[in-house]
Amino acid sequence: MYRLLKFMRRSFATQFYQKYQTIDLKAPIVSFTFDDSYGCTFDHAGDLLWQREFHGTFYVSFKFLGLKSQPNFQLAQLKRIVNQGHEIGCHTYGHIDLSQISRAKAIQDIEYNQHRLSQLFPGMKFQNFSFPFGSETYPLKKFVGKQFLSARGNRPGLNFGNVDMANLKSIKLYEQKYSIKDIEHKLDMALHHNAWIIFHTHDVQKEYTQYGCSPEYFDQVLKSCEIRSMAVRSIDEAQTLLYKPIQKLHFAQVGS
Ligand SMILES: [Zn+2]
Numbered sequence: 001m002y003r004l005l006k007f008m009r010r011s012f013a014t015q016f017y018q019k020y021q022t023i024d025l026k027a028p029i030v031s032f033t034f035d036d037s038y039g040c041t042f043d044h045a046g047d048l049l050w051q052r053e054f055h056g057t058f059y060v061s062f063k064f065l066g067l068k069s070q071p072n073f074q075l076a077q078l079k080r081i082v083n084q085g086h087e088i089g090c091h092t093y094g095h096i097d098l099s100q101i102s103r104a105k106a107i108q109d110i111e112y113n114q115h116r117l118s119q120l121f122p123g124m125k126f127q128n129f130s131f132p133f134g135s136e137t138y139p140l141k142k143f144v145g146k147q148f149l150s151a152r153g154n155r156p157g158l159n160f161g162n163v164d165m166a167n168l169k170s171i172k173l174y175e176q177k178y179s180i181k182d183i184e185h186k187l188d189m190a191l192h193h194n195a196w197i198i199f200h201t202h203d204v205q206k207e208y209t210q211y212g213c214s215p216e217y218f219d220q221v222l223k224s225c226e227i228r229s230m231a232v233r234s235i236d237e238a239q240t241l242l243y244k245p246i247q248k249l250h251f252a253q254v255g256s
Pocket residue numbers: 035036091095131132133
């Protein structure tokens with residue numbers, strides 16, 4: 001019953017509120033995104049990206065700050081990825097399933113996450129959002145669509161042509177699910193379509209969960225992008241390229 005209700009709410013949200021943007025790139029863009037605020041991911045993925053002068057997007061729920069069990073992170077870990085130039089996105093404060101609470105409560109929770117960010121990093125504002133559990137509802141999708149530049153869901157696929165910026169498609173970067181060969185196939189598809197390909201994962205650590213991957217796997221995926229001369233950008237950086245066509249020329253030279 002719960003699943004059916006969630007499915008219906010999600011379908012309604014998908015159909016009745018969209019924030020369309022035409023994406024017509026001259027070369028593909030790859031974005032790596034991380035949900036749920038795992039400190040290990042900040043450390044491992046943050047470093048591996050930064051060593052290559054790439055930036056990722058870490059969608060943070062401040063509820064996980066200082067917790068004992070995973071997912072958890074420390075303020076020093078967050079400060080480190082901010083200093084490395086990575087983007088901090090919003091994943092709600094309480095990591096809530098938006099289909100399970102009222103619109104008012106959900107908005108309060110999202111705004112509280114921004115409040116915590118502002119306390120710790122005065123002046124910093126979340127630009128982009130990701131739906132916890134990929135769970136969208138019509139009223140919240142509408143709110144999020146207006147509040148943020150983009151929202152990322154977990155529907156699989158590439159972003160090109162007519163794209164719903166309030167529900168960006170993404171590919172799971174789950175080591176148990178996809179081999180490096182599978183991921184390379186998806187990268188080749190993005191190359192073929194000049195698409196914006198967004199990956200999402202959770203924990204990046206040696207003993208990874210079924211929703212994450214090892215640092216070695218992540219490193220290999222980055223190498224696969226480099227071999228293909230594909231530009232890796234945070235969600236925020238990627239959008240700058242989408243909206244300013246003149247920068248596509250500069251972008252096309254990256255990695256050549
Ligand atoms: Zn999540």
